[in-house]
Each structure stands twice: as C-alpha cells, then as structure tokens.
Amino acid sequence: xxxSRLTPERESELYAAVLDLLGxxxxxxxxxxxxxxRTRSSKATLYRQWGSKAELVVKALRHNKPVQLGExxxxxxxxxxxxxxxxxxxxxxxxxxxxMRGLGQAVHSNPDLLQALRELMVEPELTGLGLMIGRAVDRxxxxxxxxxxxxxxxxxxxxxAARELVEGRPVDQAFLTxxxxxxxxxxxxx
Numbered sequence: 001x002x003x004s005r006l007t008p009e010r011e012s013e014l015y016a017a018v019l020d021l022l023g024x025x026x027x028x029x030x031x032x033x034x035x036x037x038r039t040r041s042s043k044a045t046l047y048r049q050w051g052s053k054a055e056l057v058v059k060a061l062r063h064n065k066p067v068q069l070g071e072x073x074x075x076x077x078x079x080x081x082x083x084x085x086x087x088x089x090x091x092x093x094x095x096x097x098x099x100m101r102g103l104g105q106a107v108h109s110n111p112d113l114l115q116a117l118r119e120l121m122v123e124p125e126l127t128g129l130g131l132m133i134g135r136a137v138d139r140x141x142x143x144x145x146x147x148x149x150x151x152x153x154x155x156x157x158x159x160x161a162a163r164e165l166v167e168g169r170p171v172d173q174a175f176l177t178x179x180x181x182x183x184x185x186x187x188x189x190x
Contacts (some may be wrong), residue, residue, distance in 0.1 A: 029105035069128025
C-alpha cells in the first residue's frame with residue numbers, strides 16, 4: 001500500500017511535537033502513543049509514515065536542522081564556517097545540543113536509533129563537511145596531505161560534547177567561532 005503524503009505543514013507540526021515530547025520525557029519514555037495523542041494522529045498513521053520511533057525521532061531532528069553544510073560556499077573555509085553558524089541561533093543550538101545529549105545515552109541500548117542517527121544525521125553532515133573541506137583543498141587553503149583533514153569531524157563533534165562536560169555551559173556561536181579559530185583552522189593550516 002502506498003503511503004499517503006502529509007502536507008509539509010502537518011509534517012512540521014508532527015516533528016515539532018516529537019521534539020517537544022523528546023525534550024520533556026527523553027527517548028526511552030517517548031512512545032508512539034504519546035506522539036499520536038499529542039498530534040491528534042493515529043498510531044497506525046505514524047508507523048505507516050515513519051516505520052519506527054527511531055526513524056521518526058531522527059527525521060524530526062533532521063527537519064529541525066535546515067542547514068545543509070554542502071550547500072554553503074562563500075569562497076573561503078572561514079567564510080563557510082561563519083555562514084553555517086549564522087544559520088542557527090544560540091537558543092536553537094542549546095536545544096539541539098540538549099536533545100543530542102539525551103539521545104547519546106539512548107543509542108547505547110537502541111541499535112535502531114544509532115543506525116537511524118548515523119544514516120539520517122551524521123552521514124549527511126559528514127558528507128556536507130567533506131564537501132566544504134574539499135572546496136578549501138581545491139582552492140589551495142588547505143594542503144591535501146594535511147593529516148588533520150580526517151579529524152575535522154572529530155574536532156567538531158568533540159567541541160559540542162566537551163563544552164557542557166568541561167565548562168558546564170552549552171555550545172554557542174561565540175564558543176564555536178573561538179574553537180574554530182584556535183583549534184580547527186590552525187590544525188588545517190588556514
């Protein structure tokens with residue numbers, strides 16, 4: 001049976017409700033029943049559209065993050081990085097970081113969530129970051145044999161994970177800008 005398409009507005013409404021619930025109760029306690037009740041949908045509709053709780057949650061996160069790194073091309077790596085940061089605000093960054101921290105715990109006992117996160121969030125981001133870095137190499141900003149190239153994703157993910165742990169503060173634009181200037185760009189020779 002073919003899936004009937006939801007309107008973009010309805011889909012956005014459902015995704016917002018999922019993220020609200022996720023923030024309220026966490027991944028483990030989030031149920032399709034609760035999503036159905038919150039969104040005045042049937043559980044059957046949710047499963048027909050998304051197949052699983054993991055897929056629904058990750059697609060909601062992806063929908064909430066409209067920045068596509070691969071599409072940003074200002075002509076310089078530093079400019080691309082700043083443009084990416086300007087597409088979100090500190091409040092949204094803090095909310096997203098909190099949701100990802102919560103999911104970070106849940107992935108250990110939910111292989112389907114880990115797989116969905118990798119396929120729908122991590123891989124597209126890595127692909128986009130790779131395109132951004134590749135253009136910097138093509139422009140001559142970064143040497144193609146720079147050993148730090150393969151560690152840029154680790155550096156960026158580390159910045160998000162460590163700020164809260166080390167300083168007890170959420171990641172924000174100022175921190176990420178300073179981090180890139182002090183760590184990422186020097187490592188790349190930019």
